[in-house]
Amino acid sequence: MIARKIGKGVGHGLLILWTALGLIPFILxxxxxxxxxxxLYAHPLGIGGxxxxxxxxxxxxxxxASAGMIxxxxNTAIASVVAIMVTLTVGSTxxxxxxxxxxxxxxxxxAVFVSASIVPFVLLIIPYFQTYNAFSLLSQPAVIGVTYGVLTLPTTVLVLHSYYADFPHELIEASTVDGLGEFAAFMRIVLPLSKGALTAVGMLALVFVWAEAQLGIVLLQEATSQTVSVGLLGFKGQFTAQLGPLFAGLSIATIPVVVLYLVFNRYITKGIALGGAFK
Structure with a gap:
């Protein structure tokens, strides 16, 4: 009994330590x-001043006159909406x-989508740049949103395929008896009952778009077209003499993601668990 209590206390202590390690940098x-x-230099721990x-x-x-977080x-909102629409529309179907x-x-x-999900991301940057440049599509947030939607398709398809494999086929059979075709049944029966799974993959796509910077640096060359993650890299050079606004930009960029994760974390966890069987 005593050993169990000690083990439980040690476990709780480690969880508290792990939480503190995650929170302290954000608080700073x-x-x-x-x-x-x-x-900052006189009071590095934030006390005083x-x-x-x-x-x-x-x-x-x-x-x-440069671009700011607004x-x-x-731009991130445009890219995210387009990416989510593409990945959910194509992926769910x-x-x-x-x-x-x-x-x-x-x-x-x-197997095709599993293979696509493990392709090194860096290999795609040059082909994407050449294509965008050839069609004069650089610095277009909506266009890069389509690209992000395509890049998140493997995860979306694998997660939703796992979900639909266990979908009650009796509902589909009943709808076909009532005269609905396969596609009509999918639109009117399956999709309304898939809100949880769709929310999961939508949130995963949103997190990807919010954090992605490698492709954005290459394809979003104008400051006014950049997303949050790319723009923050520019802040590092623009605020060399003012570190306060740089940290303010990091805070502004982080808070929405944290809030969304706290609200939808169970959907994200469910989405990762559903897709884990294929990876």
Whole structure:
């Protein structure tokens, strides 16, 4: 009994330590976002000195005439909406109708998307740049949103295919008896009952778009077209003499993701668990 209590206490202590290791950097970023360079070096732990909330205004509007977080948020919203629409529309349709294939065809179908999910991302950058440049599509948030939607398709298809493989076929059979075709049944019966799975893959796609910077650096060359992750890399050079606005930009970029994760974390966890069987 005593050993069990000690083990339980040690486990709780390790969880608290792990949580603290995750929270302390974020808390320091919030504190540093309110400081001047002088206070940052004089009070590195954030204790003492003065606080400057105008750092958030500077980060939001951008330095001088340059783009700020308001531009980056707008561009990220455009890219995210387009990416989610593409990945959910194409992914859900492909994943559902793949369940109608024979076992051998289904195995080949999933193998294609598993293979696509393990292709090194860096190999795609040059082909994408050459294509975008040839068609004058650089610095277009909506266009890169289509690319992000395509890149998240493997995860979307694998997760939803696993979900639809266990979908109650009695509902589909009943709808066909009532005169609905396969596609009509999918639109009117299957999709409304798939909100949880669709939310899961939608959130996974959103997190990908929010964090992706490698492709964005190459394809979003104009400052006014950049997403949050790409724009923050530019902040590092623009705010060399003002670290407070740089940390303010990091805080602005982080808080929405944290809030969304806290609200939808069970869907994200479910989506990862559903897709894990194929990886």
């Amino acid at each position: 970023i919030l504190v540093y976002s309110l400081r001047t360079n002088t206070d 003065s606080y400057h909330f105008e750092n958030y205004v500077t980060a939001w509007n951008g330095p001088g 531009n980056y948020f707008a 492909a994943a559902y109708f793949a369940t109608k294939l024979s076992p051998r065809q289904r195995s080949a179908f999933t």
